[in-house]
Amino acid sequence: MTAVDNSAGARPAQTRDVIYDVDHVTLRFGGVTSLNDVSLKMYRGEILAIIGPNGAGKTSLFNSLTGVYTPQEGSINLAARVGDTPTSVLGAKTHVVNRMGVARTFQNIRLFPALTALENVKVGVETRQKAGPVSAMLGLPWQRREERESTKRAYELLSFVGLTQRANELAGSLAYGEQRRLEIARALGTNPGVILLDEPAAGTNPAEKRDLADLIQRINREDDVSVLLIEHDMKLVMSIAHRLVVLNFGEKIAEGTPEEIQKDPVVIAAYLGTTEDESA
Numbered sequence: 303m304t305a306v307d308n309s310a311g312a313r314p315a316q317t318r319d320v321i322y323d324v325d326h327v328t329l330r331f332g333g334v335t336s337l338n339d340v341s342l343k344m345y346r347g348e349i350l351a352i353i354g355p356n357g358a359g360k361t362s363l364f365n366s367l368t369g370v371y372t373p374q375e376g377s378i379n380l381a382a383r384v385g386d387t388p389t390s391v392l393g394a395k396t397h398v399v400n401r402m403g404v405a406r407t408f409q410n411i412r413l414f415p416a417l418t419a420l421e422n423v424k425v426g427v428e429t430r431q432k433a434g435p436v437s438a439m440l441g442l443p444w445q446r447r448e449e450r451e452s453t454k455r456a457y458e459l460l461s462f463v464g465l466t467q468r469a470n471e472l473a474g475s476l477a478y479g480e481q482r483r484l485e486i487a488r489a490l491g492t493n494p495g496v497i498l499l500d501e502p503a504a505g506t507n508p509a510e511k512r513d514l515a516d517l518i519q520r521i522n523r524e525d526d527v528s529v530l531l532i533e534h535d536m537k538l539v540m541s542i543a544h545r546l547v548v549l550n551f552g553e554k555i556a557e558g559t560p561e562e563i564q565k566d567p568v569v570i571a572a573y574l575g576t577t578e579d580e581s582a
């Protein structure tokens with residue numbers, strides 16, 4: 303992996319503009335506590351990674367941030383776009399959280415395989431438009447204008463993720479790494495302030511991982527979208543994240559820069575499966 307300039311990490315600390323404010327969140331499923339009193343802040347402009355061993359609670363956190371789950375305790379406030387007033391996401395439906403400026407990709411790719419790459423991105427873009435099926439059928443002038451704008455924006459996004467040449471191919475026929483990038487393009491189509499990427503590098507080869515690392519940094523710099531990332535590939539995470547939050551057994555055990563996290567004995571013990579006492 304090439305050396306990466308993480309200096310943008312200084313930006314959030316200066317502005318302290320909070321996107322997500324997670325405060326003392328606890329999420330239980332029957333007897334299982336998947337998040338235990340977790341607090342964290344995500345700042346505008348940053349690439350923040352959530353890491354931790356299997357079952358640590360990373361996906362539970364993503365699901366709580368996007369309205370899929372409603373934690374029993376604590377609060378989660380969101381101000382995704384510049385100037386937004388912090389608003390609780392607890393109890394909000396996922397599509398409402400999306401409209402509040404949060405886009406997401408999933409561990410298991412969720413494209414429409416029988417639609418073209420272009421059509422998949424247009425689905426994302428059109429969630430922001432006002433035309434419904436009736437006006438689309440009637441072909442009203444503003445509806446036709448929206449259609450043109452949506453096609454133009456979808457082409458821009460395909461170009462941004464390097465898939466212009468694939469625009470008219472079925473999503474299901476694209477290579478795995480291309481599908482991952484297409485999912486990101488579709489998510490960006492909803493014009494988010496923050497994008498949540500759930501294991502974007504899963505199943506990709508080393509060249510695809512490098513492309514992905516580059517793409518995530520471009521989203522953050524050129525498109526000015528804050529990025530929250532779950533990723534098991536430590537090399538990738540450490541090369542692009544400004545900050546990391548580490549979960550283990552549903553609890554936040556550490557938070558800091560890649561350099562701080564890499565040498566944190568509590569984190570090392572969690573990944574090696576030992577307790578501090580055992581490793582002493």
Ligand SMILES: Nc1ncnc2c1ncn2[C@@H]1O[C@H](COP(=O)(O)OP(=O)(O)OP(=O)(O)O)[C@@H](O)[C@H]1O
Binds near residue numbers: 335336354357358
């Ligand atoms: N819908 C659910 N019902 C019951 N238990 C759940 C549910 N979702 C998550 N859990 C439990 O919560 C805990 C945390 O799971 P979660 O999927 O959030 O971890 P993770 O860090 O994302 O793991 P992985 O890296 O393996 O994806 C696990 O014990 C899991 O079994």
